[in-house]
Amino acid sequence: MSALVFVEHDNTEVKDATLAAVTAAQAYGDVTLLVAGSDCASVADAAAKIDGVSKVLVADDAAYAHPLAEELAAVVLSVADGYEAIIAPATTTGKNFMPRVAASLDVAQISDIIEVVSTDTFKRPIYAGNAIATVQTSDAVKVITVRATGFDKAASEGGAATIETIGAAGAVGISSYVGAELSTSDRPELTSAKIIISGGRGMGSGENFALIEKVADKLGAAVGASRAAVDAGFVPNDYQVGQTGKIVAPELYIAVGISGAIQHLAGMKDSKIIVAINKDEDAPIFQVADFGLVADLFDAVPALEAAL
């Protein structure tokens, strides 16, 4: 038995979500990674060092400079033969191309798994995490996307996999990359940060996010936001933590001025320690918080920064 795991990367580094997918793949025994990119040798080298991986396939071609779903599905399908499971992290890249792979293989996809119960049975959240379904597939090949917060990360050092270059799959050529506006920040990414401090509607304005940014910089934390704060235009959408944003599970999550709507809780309730700062003592966020502070955030957050 063996599994093929798609490596999420930016042509320079392996993204952390890949490491969780590698852990999920261990259930299938032998693990092969696929790096599809352009000038991505450093990614292949890093992938070969991931613990528990036996082989890294590398397709280095201009067609994979950007993660176009049509091209990624084609290259995955070109090497898919013989694997019992084809696995990708449930990032926006994995979610984008994996159903194309499943459709071509004529199998069901099992999305966003949080546990491998056995090689054909998985747990996955439905209804925005308000229920957990255990599903069993009858397909011989399992096409799976993995929710990174559900699994420990495989060690990024300690492995010594062989690297094998494979040819490109031949450009599909029905789509092209135009451009991107990616947020640039010196802070860690939300999905891999150990500490996250998020602001909600209670922040009152985008300018006031400076208060929590100062705390974030002292803690080396990422900055997030609730959907209410995004909808109010305080911060861009890629800050959003929740059912319709990013799913996170850091060591410490500090929710500031966030009431705790179900849709926000769905994105952060697996965090190890949750802190809530809110002046409304009845806010639902306090029902999931390990430590709650009923206080005006405009007093408490500067005080927190000073105390760190």
Add this chain to the structure above:
Amino acid sequence: MKIMVPVKRVVDYNVKVRVKSDNTGVELANVIMSMNPFAEIAIEEAIRLKEAGTASEIIVVSIGPKAAQETIRTGLAMGADRGILVEHDADAEPLAIAKVLKAIVAEENPSIVLLGKQAIDGDNNQTGQMLAQLLGWPQGTFASDVVVGDGSVNVTREVDGGLETVKLNLPAVITTDLRLNEPRYASLPNIMKAKRKPIDMKTPADYNADMATRLTVLTVEEPAKREAGILVESVEDLVSKLKEKGVI
């Protein structure tokens, strides 16, 4: 150009779903059902393309129980032109749905299939992508902006790091994200008018579709509950607690 909008009837997004006591699923009896919110955004976008003169006809398609007629009717009241209901009472998986949609595409020849990125019940996020692959079409998923050009469409997508724009040859599949638009409410005259718009009643057999499921749901459970913690008195108290836990 024609635009086809597949929609799904789901538990209304305001309903707090409850897991059944026998763990076979979630409680669906006497629960308010409505159109998947992402599908509503897809209909709105199609109507805007029609209002801009880009689209000529909007066809709303649903695969589901007879009651899904109401869901199609909602789309017609918003401004879509006609509907197709493929009646199927049991649960259907995204791959089977995609195959039925592919057969409808072959009959209708739309230039764009515009649908929600996921339904808020199963949260699968698969149908649009599967349909695109089965058709050999390009896809623009998680769309926050759609600009139709000559023979192509530019789709700006919500991705993990921000926004990405791709150019797709037409015909194409586009799936909607939340910020693409704010769907309109249907006006009373339009609700009345929608009652006279046609809905074709079909069955999976009309499309030679195999609706058998590949996945068996063994159990559905409540997620693990978090215990409420303690209230701290001051910022100093909070900081010392966090230091005790070793997280800062």
